Amino acid sequence: GAVVSQHPSWVICKSGTSVKIECRSLDFQATTMFWYRQFPKQSLMLMATSNEGSKATYEQGVEKDKFLINHASLTLSTLTVTSAHPEDSSFYICSARTGTSGPYNEQFFGPGTRLTVL
Amino acid sequence: AQTVTQSQPEMSVQEAETVTLSCTYDTSESDYYLFWYKQPPSRQMILVIRQEAYKQQNATENRFSVNFQKAAKSFSLKISDSQLGDAAMYFCAYRSARNSGYALNFGKGTSLLVTP
Numbered sequence: 001g002a003v004v005s006q007h008p009s010w011v012i013c014k015s016g017t018s019v020k021i022e023c024r025s026l027d028f029q030a031t032t033m034f035w036y037r038q039f040p041k042q043s044l045m046l047m048a049t050s051n052e053g054s055k056a057t058y059e060q061g062v063e064k065d066k067f068l069i070n071h072a073s074l075t076l077s078t079l080t081v082t083s084a085h086p087e088d089s090s091f092y093i094c095s096a097r098t099g100t101s102g103p104y105n106e107q108f109f110g111p112g113t114r115l116t117v118l
Numbered sequence: 119a120q121t122v123t124q125s126q127p128e129m130s131v132q133e134a135e136t137v138t139l140s141c142t143y144d145t146s147e148s149d150y151y152l153f154w155y156k157q158p159p160s161r162q163m164i165l166v167i168r169q170e171a172y173k174q175q176n177a178t179e180n181r182f183s184v185n186f187q188k189a190a191k192s193f194s195l196k197i198s199d200s201q202l203g204d205a206a207m208y209f210c211a212y213r214s215a216r217n218s219g220y221a222l223n224f225g226k227g228t229s230l231l232v233t234p
Contacts, residue, residue, distance in 0.1 A: 043209060043226045
């Protein structure tokens with residue numbers, strides 16, 4: 001099946017610094033990638049949807065200037081948490097959609113990145 | 119906006135027994151897709167089963183099956199012959215069939231414990 005990787009798997013940073021998380025589709029081209037955030041014992045909340053070559057669409061309440069998303073190629077999307085603060089500590093999950101024909105347009109999920117901001 | 123409700127925060131089942139996880143959703147759309155995802159301790163999201171709203175036949179995947187009641191907006195997951203490896207968080211998810219970005223809308227999840 002389609003594989004999505006994320007790097008790093010976990011990161012610890014100091015408050016005020018920026019952190020970049022990469023999401024790659026390894027064996028398919030992803031026309032759309034999604035970024036989710038998951039707090040402990042809670043559900044996945046969609047942060048933004050990114051399409052290759054265009055600006056990301058952010059969900060209501062998500063700060064565009066804080067969570068910068070770049071989808072520069074069909075296999076790579078990056079999420080940069082700028083000026084991170086402890087409340088940004090969370091588990092970030094990306095998923096990618098193949099864009100092929102078919103009813104499901106299934107999303108394939110990455111393994112997630114745990115961010116801890118001290 | 120569509121909402122997905124999972125009313126069981128935790129469920130427990132004995133190995134080899136059957137358990138049903140409930141999910142209801144609210145939508146004004148007639149065409150959509152429903153999914154059940156499993157998230158084990160590794161936190162990797164795994165697709166368990168999916169259902170197209172226009173199909174009346176309930177989806178099945180080996181030991182996993184759903185009871186899809188469109189009029190009641192209910193989409194429950196039945197796990198038969200439960201195994202220790204089934205222990206995980208289970209999320210019900212909704213996706214519109216319209217070209218609305220294809221994002222998934224998740225419920226809050228049900229934590230399934232499987233006891234020997």
